Amino acid sequence: MLDTLKQQWEQFKAQQPGTRFQAQHRRGHQGAKSPMARVVRAVLAVVITLVGLVMMPAPGPGMLVVAFGLVLLARESLMVARLLDRAELWLRPRALRVVAWWKRRRAPDRA
Template sequence: MPLARLKSSWREFRRGKPGRRFQDWHEHRHGRGGAFLGACRLVLGLVLMLAGVVLMPAPGPGMAVVGLAAVLVARESRTAARVFDAIELRLRALLRRIRG
């Protein structure tokens, strides 16, 4: 059951509009589970983000770990959600220029 719920949440997040995806996620999900659980998610997200950055040079899931961490942090922080939306737009623009 938890895996199905995780997949459903991921699909919902991916359907979000680029440039608003993280902010919409924050508005929709913020505050569920109470303050303690929110603080735990924020700390876990920050730790995962650091681990993902450390893992990036090695082959493997570094970017996926950073992405998961960004979703967790954005769920708890409106400022982080705005920053991640801006980063997503810049990365998409960079990829468009690279691809031609």
């Protein structure tokens, strides 16, 4: 199972930004899957995302749980996959600027 997850992560990273989630959606729809299984996965993804949103104010991995739920939802919904691709293109340069700013700061100032 870990090998499969690692392989999927490598495929995800290899995709060009702005197309990653749509490619993930296409890979998720390869092969015959029952409509009921897709509905169950979509509902589970929504529940995980909502749990992550509830966890956001508390210390812990709320943002990570939300991201995980959205990625699962993108595998089932092309619309969500497209929105996440657009969000990645919008967020990527901003995140890189924040990381560069953080690295320029002195070590005592980071704490």
